Amino acid sequence: MKKLEDYVISIPDFPSPGIIFRDVTSILQDGEGLHLAIDQLLEMVKDVDFDVIVGAESRGFIFGMPVAYELHKPFILARKPGKLPRETVSMDYELEYGTGTIEMHADSIKPGQKVVIIDDLIATGGTVEAIAKLVEKLGGQVVKICFIMELAGLKGREKLAGYDVESAIIYEGK
Ligand SMILES: O=P(O)(O)OC[C@H]1O[C@H](OP(=O)(O)OP(=O)(O)O)[C@H](O)[C@@H]1O
Ligand SMILES: Nc1ncnc2[nH]cnc12
Numbered sequence: 001m002k003k004l005e006d007y008v009i010s011i012p013d014f015p016s017p018g019i020i021f022r023d024v025t026s027i028l029q030d031g032e033g034l035h036l037a038i039d040q041l042l043e044m045v046k047d048v049d050f051d052v053i054v055g056a057e058s059r060g061f062i063f064g065m066p067v068a069y070e071l072h073k074p075f076i077l078a079r080k081p082g083k084l085p086r087e088t089v090s091m092d093y094e095l096e097y098g099t100g101t102i103e104m105h106a107d108s109i110k111p112g113q114k115v116v117i118i119d120d121l122i123a124t125g126g127t128v129e130a131i132a133k134l135v136e137k138l139g140g141q142v143v144k145i146c147f148i149m150e151l152a153g154l155k156g157r158e159k160l161a162g163y164d165v166e167s168a169i170i171y172e173g174k
Helices: 031-045 059-071 126-137
Strands: 009-012 020-023 052-056 075-078 088-095 098-105 114-122 141-151 165-171
Touching: 031 059, 031 141, 031 165, 052 059, 052 126, 059 075, 059 114, 075 098, 088 126, 098 126, 114 126, 126 141
Parallel strands: 052 075, 052 114, 114 141, 141 165
Antiparallel strands: 009 020, 088 098
16 A cells, blocks of 8 residues: 555655755545545544634645634745735744745634644744744744654754644655
């Protein structure tokens, strides 16, 4: 039987020299790969007491939403700047190849809510660290952070020290 990592195609030097791009679309374009990915995320949160799932634009939406749907939980979008129509909170962060800003609706997390954050991949950890800070700014508590893939060589976990972090696939390098 194929494991989740068997579905991942890695592309050297994309989008710039030195980056090995771990292409999540290669999981999604196989029905069994997609099913396995969502099942593994469901397994990660099965014993976690939480209220809300937050997904990171855009690939985090793909993986967070089916988990929220299956567990009858709300799904909150952490989006790139200028996309959310109502009052937002915003945080800047650094990426493996660039910088970014992430926003959430100011009313999306209620004080005291327990939050699971889902994204496809952790590289430097900047994106999800920024989202965790936004959740906390809104009074939420981050109880678990789940990834499909982790690039351990970029040490993103160090940025997320103190959080319960789990990844389905861990690549030792970048
Ligand atoms: O751990 P980090 O260094 O923050 O990098 C990981 C983030 O980078 C990618 O998203 P990207 O911003 O490229 O957006 P996309 O999902 O819309 O392609 C990926 O989907 C993660 O969200
Ligand atoms: N190396 C990588 N592969 C796929 N997505 C990424 N996002 C940031 N770094 C990445």
